Amino acid sequence: MTDPITDAPSFPRLFARTLGFSLGVPRNLRVVAGGERILFIRTPSGTSRTGALWAYDVLNGEERVVADPAELLGSSGEELSPQERARRERARESAGGIVSYATDTKGSVASFALSGKVWLADVVRGGARELPTVGAAIDPRVDPVGQRVAYCADGALRLVGADCSDERALVEPDGEEVVWGQAEFVAAEEMERDRGFWWSPDGQSLLVERYDNTPVRVWHVADPANPDREPVRHRYPGAGTDNADVTLWLVRIGGDRSEVSWDHVAYPYLTRVSWSSYGDPVIQVTCRDQTRSQIHTVDPGTGVASLVRELSDDIWLDQVVGVPALGAGGRLVTCEDSEDTRRVCVDGEAVSPPGLHVREVVGIDDEGVLVTASTEPIEVQLVRIGYDVVVTQLTSGGAVHSGDSAGGTTVVARGALDADGIRVVVLRDGIDVAELENHQVYAGFRPEVTMLRAGARELRTAVLFPREHERGSRRLPVIMDPYGGPHAQMVVAASRAFLESQWLADQGFCVIVADGRGTPGRGPAWDRTVRDHLAEVTLADQVEALHAVADAYPDDVDLDHVGITGWSYGGYLAALAVLRRPDVFHVAVAGAPPTDWGLYDTFYTERYLGHPDEQPEVYRAASLIDDASKLERPLMLIHGMVDDNVVVAHTLRLSSALLAAGRPHTVLPLSGVTHLTRQEVVAENLKLLQVDFLERALSSVESASP
Numbered sequence: 001m002t003d004p005i006t007d008a009p010s011f012p013r014l015f016a017r018t019l020g021f022s023l024g025v026p027r028n029l030r031v032v033a034g035g036e037r038i039l040f041i042r043t044p045s046g047t048s049r050t051g052a053l054w055a056y057d058v059l060n061g062e063e064r065v066v067a068d069p070a071e072l073l074g075s076s077g078e079e080l081s082p083q084e085r086a087r088r089e090r091a092r093e094s095a096g097g098i099v100s101y102a103t104d105t106k107g108s109v110a111s112f113a114l115s116g117k118v119w120l121a122d123v124v125r126g127g128a129r130e131l132p133t134v135g136a137a138i139d140p141r142v143d144p145v146g147q148r149v150a151y152c153a154d155g156a157l158r159l160v161g162a163d164c165s166d167e168r169a170l171v172e173p174d175g176e177e178v179v180w181g182q183a184e185f186v187a188a189e190e191m192e193r194d195r196g197f198w199w200s201p202d203g204q205s206l207l208v209e210r211y212d213n214t215p216v217r218v219w220h221v222a223d224p225a226n227p228d229r230e231p232v233r234h235r236y237p238g239a240g241t242d243n244a245d246v247t248l249w250l251v252r253i254g255g256d257r258s259e260v261s262w263d264h265v266a267y268p269y270l271t272r273v274s275w276s277s278y279g280d281p282v283i284q285v286t287c288r289d290q291t292r293s294q295i296h297t298v299d300p301g302t303g304v305a306s307l308v309r310e311l312s313d314d315i316w317l318d319q320v321v322g323v324p325a326l327g328a329g330g331r332l333v334t335c336e337d338s339e340d341t342r343r344v345c346v347d348g349e350a351v352s353p354p355g356l357h358v359r360e361v362v363g364i365d366d367e368g369v370l371v372t373a374s375t376e377p378i379e380v381q382l383v384r385i386g387y388d389v390v391v392t393q394l395t396s397g398g399a400v401h402s403g404d405s406a407g408g409t410t411v412v413a414r415g416a417l418d419a420d421g422i423r424v425v426v427l428r429d430g431i432d433v434a435e436l437e438n439h440q441v442y443a444g445f446r447p448e449v450t451m452l453r454a455g456a457r458e459l460r461t462a463v464l465f466p467r468e469h470e471r472g473s474r475r476l477p478v479i480m481d482p483y484g485g486p487h488a489q490m491v492v493a494a495s496r497a498f499l500e501s502q503w504l505a506d507q508g509f510c511v512i513v514a515d516g517r518g519t520p521g522r523g524p525a526w527d528r529t530v531r532d533h534l535a536e537v538t539l540a541d542q543v544e545a546l547h548a549v550a551d552a553y554p555d556d557v558d559l560d561h562v563g564i565t566g567w568s569y570g571g572y573l574a575a576l577a578v579l580r581r582p583d584v585f586h587v588a589v590a591g592a593p594p595t596d597w598g599l600y601d602t603f604y605t606e607r608y609l610g611h612p613d614e615q616p617e618v619y620r621a622a623s624l625i626d627d628a629s630k631l632e633r634p635l636m637l638i639h640g641m642v643d644d645n646v647v648v649a650h651t652l653r654l655s656s657a658l659l660a661a662g663r664p665h666t667v668l669p670l671s672g673v674t675h676l677t678r679q680e681v682v683a684e685n686l687k688l689l690q691v692d693f694l695e696r697a698l699s700s701v702e703s704a705s706p
Helices: 011-017 069-076 082-090 185-190 495-505 524-528 534-552 569-580 602-609 616-622 625-630 649-660 680-699
Strands: 027-032 037-042 050-057 062-067 109-114 117-122 128-131 138-142 148-153 156-161 168-171 178-180 197-199 205-212 218-221 232-235 245-252 257-260 269-274 282-286 292-298 305-312 332-338 341-346 357-364 368-374 381-386 391-393 399-406 409-416 422-428 431-435 450-454 459-464 476-480 510-514 557-567 587-591 635-640 666-670
Touching: 011 495, 011 680, 027 399, 027 409, 037 409, 050 069, 062 109, 062 117, 069 109, 082 138, 082 185, 109 148, 117 138, 117 148, 148 197, 168 205, 168 245, 185 269, 185 602, 205 269, 245 269, 305 332, 332 357, 341 368, 357 399, 368 399, 381 399, 409 495, 450 534, 459 495, 459 534, 476 534, 495 510, 510 534, 534 557, 534 569, 534 616, 557 569, 557 680, 569 587, 569 625, 569 635, 587 680, 602 616, 625 649, 635 649, 635 680, 666 680
Parallel strands: 341 357, 476 510, 476 557, 557 587, 587 635, 635 666
Antiparallel strands: 027 037, 037 050, 050 062, 109 117, 109 138, 117 128, 138 148, 148 156, 156 168, 178 205, 197 205, 205 245, 218 232, 245 257, 269 282, 282 292, 292 305, 332 341, 357 368, 368 381, 381 391, 399 409, 409 422, 422 431, 450 459, 459 510
16 A cells, blocks of 8 residues: 555545555456566556556566556647547446557567557567557557557558558448447447457457447437537447347458358357467357357358357356367367356366356466356455366465466465455465555555345345444444346455445445345356346345344344445346335435336346347336336435436436326436546545435434334
8 A cells, every 4th residue: 555645535535536446456467478477557556547567577576667658648648539438438447548458479569559549568678669550549459479460440450560561451341330340339348248359379360340230229328518519329229129230250461351150140149259379269159038159160261160069048148258268179168057056168078166156267278277266255266277177276265366377477466354455466386476566545444344144045245334333332324235236246355345335334324235146156046046037136135135134233223214325236226125115225326227128238138137029027027117106215316417328318217207206306417427437526526415315314214114
């Protein structure tokens, strides 16, 4: 914790200024050069948002800057194109400068985008040079042999030589809504696939996505605070409507190309693509209802796809980052469900044990598969799964770990409840040899978190009281602070996750954060319970967690004064709570809530609720609009006016329904704000206004529930 704050800002402002105390921490960790070097991005302080590319040389134990935006851009500063801003919005990326990078196979050069330009860094010697480009560059990726860089600009995929020669378009848009080399909206937003092109190991060809947005309906996202600006035309694939037309092409650097064919009608989603030195490229395509997928290899000479494996699930198939892909010897590595566990499989045979729930595949090499995984859902470990079914746990203990490992070198980022922030350590053959420099800001306190297994379902639940509270001295009003939606997790064994919750508790509340059914780390059956019952199940779990906490702390928790607050799905859950369970919840603050699931995107919504034309009753049961007349508790709705993910129409439609029903409520519009509240002053005042609303509403509640 090396970055002191001298102007003593309020906690909400400090939280916003530090991006949740994430700035200054080494991230995007990657072990390269056979374990001799670690690459990472780090900002120069815990309040600077400008990331630089760094290297740690394992052999001599030295850190050094590889590329610093301050030196590369000088006084001109960084400028982002609208396309890059949109890409970062999909990635939930709020930092600036260098935010991502790609390397050749040896890790000797690295490419990155900076201020709309392509840069190539010499990782060994340090320093970077700008390559000649056309348009605003997005996602530059150097080829595996370090000879060329491919990048996206103006809907085209372009190439430029590492020696600055031969800049040219490889493929260009052949229609007004056609884009090459980028992930379409639902892939980037919901599939965790943020890439749209993949180099061959020899650098002579690429697999390139082409998407055509023509079938996708047009929405107009306006900024009412600036009526002189034209609304932005935004192609948004709402539930039940047409998606983009996505195809994949084998493109040679000479310009020849062949389409990779599969049954697009049956399998419209291109969910995964990989191409490694272990063999032919691998693609996964998935049907619209996400119950079936096919895995194909692609002939690198002709582009012909050959089916190698089919997967199915009665409810839905999950997409796992990093697979399918080929491993050593051309073996097919997948993650598949068996014995109620998501397991690593090699050529269809499970090699990781039951009970070890795989979250993500970090890498595949000669030794096996590196994953993040859990046996206890609040903990995440870094684990190597050998092809020979040998499991080696690289981390242990009650903490959340991430990182990378290769050639005997492992770099681990660790957060725990008994530590402040994140530590990033380097291990050589399992022995700690160094800790990477860290500039994260100290929040001024460490959250005092009690973990419970709440209720019959043992819902993982965090409980926080004011730090000065003496147990049994008085009963405190309660604030439930969930996300609560499927495939997202808040209750983890890391102190940084609860800094904001502790601050909220310190305002005089018992704060409860509970992960219900659908959250990661507890197996496929747990995940799939929410199917067709999204509102019913996720709300019931919050009620169960609340009552379990009250049973555990009968002298500290006041069930006659209960509020709930949340953002995105958490906002939906907050509004849902006061509409359907006013006997339990007495006030809600709902930020950016998806109130009408027909307005949310295809891939996410149809996974949990099916197709709206086939199951309209399921959508009605999940919608908040028809519940407007039931409101009898104070409700504050908050929404960014230029949100292009959960569009502001969600809040406006609910507000209109509430008004039509004669139900008083509060709406707080955020001018110029997207789904993320990046503006420091806005974020601070927003949090203070929410607390004030909760305090006033709870203080006016009668001592007995209705």
